[in-house]
Amino acid sequence: MPSSTILVLETSAEVAAAIEGPLTRIGYQVTTTADPDDAVRRAGDYALVIVDVGSGPGSGVEVCREIRGTAAFSAIPVLCMSQTDDVEERVRYLEAGADDVVAKPFDPRELEARVEALLIRFQRSRDLAPLVLADGDAPARRNIIACFSPKGGVGTTMIAVNVATWLAARAPDRVLIVDLDLQFGQVATHLNLKPQLTIAELARDDQSLREPELLRAYAIQHASGLAVLAAPGTPESGRLITSEQVNLALSTARTAYDTIVIDAGSELDERSLAVLERAEAVVIPIVPEIGALKALHSLLEYLTEVGLAAATATFALNHLFASEMLSMKQIEAAIGTKVEAEIPYDARLYLKAINEGIPIVRGAPTSAPAAALGKLAAAAAGVDEGSASIQDGRRGRLGGLRRRG
Numbered sequence: 312m313p314s315s316t317i318l319v320l321e322t323s324a325e326v327a328a329a330i331e332g333p334l335t336r337i338g339y340q341v342t343t344t345a346d347p348d349d350a351v352r353r354a355g356d357y358a359l360v361i362v363d364v365g366s367g368p369g370s371g372v373e374v375c376r377e378i379r380g381t382a383a384f385s386a387i388p389v390l391c392m393s394q395t396d397d398v399e400e401r402v403r404y405l406e407a408g409a410d411d412v413v414a415k416p417f418d419p420r421e422l423e424a425r426v427e428a429l430l431i432r433f434q435r436s437r438d439l440a441p442l443v444l445a446d447g448d449a450p451a452r453r454n455i456i457a458c459f460s461p462k463g464g465v466g467t468t469m470i471a472v473n474v475a476t477w478l479a480a481r482a483p484d485r486v487l488i489v490d491l492d493l494q495f496g497q498v499a500t501h502l503n504l505k506p507q508l509t510i511a512e513l514a515r516d517d518q519s520l521r522e523p524e525l526l527r528a529y530a531i532q533h534a535s536g537l538a539v540l541a542a543p544g545t546p547e548s549g550r551l552i553t554s555e556q557v558n559l560a561l562s563t564a565r566t567a568y569d570t571i572v573i574d575a576g577s578e579l580d581e582r583s584l585a586v587l588e589r590a591e592a593v594v595i596p597i598v599p600e601i602g603a604l605k606a607l608h609s610l611l612e613y614l615t616e617v618g619l620a621a622a623t624a625t626f627a628l629n630h631l632f633a634s635e636m637l638s639m640k641q642i643e644a645a646i647g648t649k650v651e652a653e654i655p656y657d658a659r660l661y662l663k664a665i666n667e668g669i670p671i672v673r674g675a676p677t678s679a680p681a682a683a684l685g686k687l688a689a690a691a692a693g694v695d696e697g698s699a700s701i702q703d704g705r706r707g708r709l710g711g712l713r714r715r716g
C-alpha cells in the first residue's frame with residue numbers, strides 16, 4: 312500500500328473536487344467513491360480514508376464505526392467531515408472512532424495539514440507497534456528486552472526487575488538481568504542482593520567479555536532462578552564502561568542465557584543507545600505527568616532522527632500517582648502513539664517490594680500489579696502468558712514456547 316493513497320467517500324461531486332484538488336496538488340493519489348459499502352470494503356487498500364456523508368443509513372458515523380470495527384483496518388486513519396461545526400456532531404464522529412474531524416466548509420490548508428498529521432502519526436504507531444499480532448499468529452519470541460525511560464523515578468527498574476523475575480520463574484537459570492543504569496543502578500537492591508562483582512569488573516576482563524562460561528561468574532544467582540549482573544559499585548567505574556564493552560557483554564551473555572533483560576536507566580548516551588539498537592523489545596514506562604510525556608515525546612523524535620525507529624517499543628502506562636488528571640486519550644495524543652500496557656497504582660505494594668527486596672511478581676503474585684507485570688513480561692518477550700515454562704529449544708523443548716516459523 313503506497314503511503315500516498317487516499318480514499319474519499321463523498322456524495323457531492325462539488326465537495327469531492329474541493330477535497331481532491333488540494334490533496335492531488337501536494338502529491339496524493341485520491342480515489343473517490345459515493346458508495347458507503349464500497350468505501351468500507353476497499354478501506355484496506357488505502358493509506359487514509361476521508362468520510363463525508365450525511366445522516367441516515369450508511370451515514371458517516373456508521374461507516375466510520377464499521378471501518379474502526381474491522382481489526383485489519385486498525386492501522387488506517389479515518390478523517391471524518393462534519394456537516395456543521397457543531398460540537399455534538401464532532402463528538403459523535405470521535406465516539407465512532409474517527410481519528411480526526413474537519414468541519415465543513417473547510418479551508419484546503421487545514422485539510423492538507425490534518426491529512427499529513429494523521430499519516431505521520433499512524434506511520435509512527437506502525438513503526439512502534441510490532442506487537443500487534445494477526446489472529447492466530449504465534450508471538451515472535453524476543454530474547455533481548457530493554458527497559459528505558461527518558462526520565463527517572465517512573466518505575467523503569469521496578470518493571471525491568473519484575474519482567475525478568477517473571478520470565479526467570481518460567482525458565483530458571485536461563486534469564487539474565489543486566490543493570491545498565493551505570494551511575495546509580497538499583498537492580499541488586501530490588502532483589503536484596505549484595506554484589507561482589509559487577510558489570511564494571513566484567514568490562515575490565517576482556518576474556519570474560521568473550522567467553523560465556525567466564526561471563527557467568529560475574530552474575531549472582533538469585534533464589535528466583537534469575538541471574539543478575541549488577542550495576543557498577545560507583546559512578547566513576549560506570550563512566551569507564553564503553554559501548555563496545557556493552558555490545559560485547561550482550562553478545563556473550565546471549566550465548567550464556569536465553570533471555571537478557573536490561574535496565575537501561577534513563578540516560579541517553581552511547582551505551583544506552585547501543586542497548587536500544589540491540590534490543591528486540593524495548594519497554595518504555597510512561598507516567599501520566601506532562602513533564603514525563605514531553606521528555607518521552609522528545610525521546611521518540613530523537614530516536615526517529617538517529618534512525619532508531621524504536622521498532623520494538625512497548626509503551627506501558629504506569630499509574631504512579633494516587634490521583635490522575637490525564638486521560639489515556641490525552642496521553643496517547645501527547646506521545647503520538649498507542650499505549651499497549653497498563654500498570655496499576657498501589658500505595659503500598661511497590662514500596663514494600665523494593666524495601667524488602669522481593670519483586671511483586673514473586674512476593675505478591677496474586678495482586679493486580681503482579682498480573683499486569685506478568686502480562687507485560689509475556690508481551691515483551693513474545694511468550695504465552697499462561698505457560699508455566701518458556702525455555703527454548705537449545706536446552707531441550709520444555710513446551711510452552713511457540714516460535715514463529
Ligand SMILES: Nc1ncnc2c1ncn2[C@@H]1O[C@H](COP(=O)(O)OP(=O)(O)O)[C@@H](O)[C@H]1O
Binds near residue numbers: 462467661662
Ligand atoms: N504503579 C506504581 N504505583 C505506586 N508507586 C510506584 C508505581 N510504580 C513505581 N512506583 C514507585 O516509584 C518509585 C520509582 O521506581 P523505580 O523503579 O526506581 O523508577 P526508575 O527506575 O524509573 O527511577 C519506587 O519507589 C516505586 O515504588
Ligand SMILES: [Mg+2]
Binds near residue numbers: 467
Ligand atoms: Mg532505576
